[in-house]
Amino acid sequence: MKLPHLIIGNLDIPIPIVQGGMGIKISLAKLSSSVANCGAVGTISAAIKSDHVKDRKNIASGAEGDVSEFVGFIREAKRLTTGVIAVNIMTALTSYQQLVEAAVRENVDIIFSGAGLPLNLPMLVEGSSVKIAPIVSSGRVAELICKTWTRKYNRVPDAVVLEGPMAGGHLGYSLDELKDEASMPKLENLLADVLEVTRKYSKEYNKTIPVIAGGGIYTGTDIAKIIKLGASGVQMGTRFVCTDECDAADAFKQAYVKAKKEDIIIINSPVGMPGRALRNEFLEKAKKGEIKFNCSFLCLKTCNPKTSPYCIANALTNAAQGNLEEGFVFAGSNVYRVDKIVPVKDLIKELVDEAESAFNFLGRYNNESSCFS
Numbered sequence: 001m002k003l004p005h006l007i008i009g010n011l012d013i014p015i016p017i018v019q020g021g022m023g024i025k026i027s028l029a030k031l032s033s034s035v036a037n038c039g040a041v042g043t044i045s046a047a048i049k050s051d052h053v054k055d056r057k058n059i060a061s062g063a064e065g066d067v068s069e070f071v072g073f074i075r076e077a078k079r080l081t082t083g084v085i086a087v088n089i090m091t092a093l094t095s096y097q098q099l100v101e102a103a104v105r106e107n108v109d110i111i112f113s114g115a116g117l118p119l120n121l122p123m124l125v126e127g128s129s130v131k132i133a134p135i136v137s138s139g140r141v142a143e144l145i146c147k148t149w150t151r152k153y154n155r156v157p158d159a160v161v162l163e164g165p166m167a168g169g170h171l172g173y174s175l176d177e178l179k180d181e182a183s184m185p186k187l188e189n190l191l192a193d194v195l196e197v198t199r200k201y202s203k204e205y206n207k208t209i210p211v212i213a214g215g216g217i218y219t220g221t222d223i224a225k226i227i228k229l230g231a232s233g234v235q236m237g238t239r240f241v242c243t244d245e246c247d248a249a250d251a252f253k254q255a256y257v258k259a260k261k262e263d264i265i266i267i268n269s270p271v272g273m274p275g276r277a278l279r280n281e282f283l284e285k286a287k288k289g290e291i292k293f294n295c296s297f298l299c300l301k302t303c304n305p306k307t308s309p310y311c312i313a314n315a316l317t318n319a320a321q322g323n324l325e326e327g328f329v330f331a332g333s334n335v336y337r338v339d340k341i342v343p344v345k346d347l348i349k350e351l352v353d354e355a356e357s358a359f360n361f362l363g364r365y366n367n368e369s370s371c372f373s
């Protein structure tokens, strides 16, 4: 059986895979355009921290710094592909509104937005045809967003991304829920809750709201299983880091290839959320309060530089550039399974082939056991 297309409004996406936005500077023009060229969704992360910002107040004009660099990446991606290009803009970013407005001006296809509640996103894109998709961690959050958007803006999401607790990067779950696998909510159960909400609003607004599920999706079989359970597509991050085209430095990718299961830890990020990362000396030092820094960026609404143990923007930028002594690497729970770096088109072909044969198998045996681990 063929994989179904992912339909988001008038966007017909042949491969129902969304390459998740990955900051800082992990998914930019090269990765996103390569994914889009294969018929899936390529996503540029707006978490950038430009080196050119001299005065954060000037960002509001969009004339310098993060916003202009972000615009450059969107233009570059669009030059390299005619496929679907999305952006991922975290609500926690200080320049959130300016970044959304820039994405609208540049006519991106989709804005994904999480790391907080994107409650005013419909207002910021009003009058444009850009699709908007909140990233949620539960049915409860999906309900809150749909309720607010319908009440205030008479609008439902064009799609919803469910990011489960096995994902890399920041996570919308408590430290308690993330302490071990047994206490983590299961992606399939979370999906059922989110589908209940989206189906209700779909019916009320006579509009399909596809749900894209991610976090721990590793193989084509995982993709087939979650689609069989009602997802319209998947979001994947970790596997796209280990591609030739990923925008991170080789040392970042090699940290993934070398990672063992016991290297994966949950940290308390200055963003104000837990995050999944790879243990290293920098994080050990940060835990002991040994990192000294001066903040001149104020890139996050949620970070207090006076109490934060380190500057996450500096740490992630250093890591993306291959300086892991002064930074660290976010990664998904399946990172230890990665053993090589491959071209994007080989990865996507492998996933699609596996998913299509798994569909046939699942159709025959209706096997619903969990494989998202």
Ligand SMILES: Cc1cc2nc3c(=O)[nH]c(=O)nc-3n(C[C@H](O)[C@H](O)[C@H](O)COP(=O)(O)O)c2cc1C
Binding pocket: 019, 020, 021, 022, 023, 024, 026, 045, 047, 088, 090, 114, 115, 135, 163, 166, 167, 168, 169, 170, 214, 215, 216, 217, 235, 236, 237, 238, 239, 241, 329, 330, 331, 332, 333, 334
């Ligand atoms: C290195 C890295 C950076 C990420 N950065 C972001 C980000 O800036 N914003 C965001 O919403 N999600 C971010 N994510 C989450 C991904 O978009 C995606 O949802 C997640 O990786 C899916 O889980 P998987 O890694 O198990 O496939 C990041 C993930 C990784 C691995």
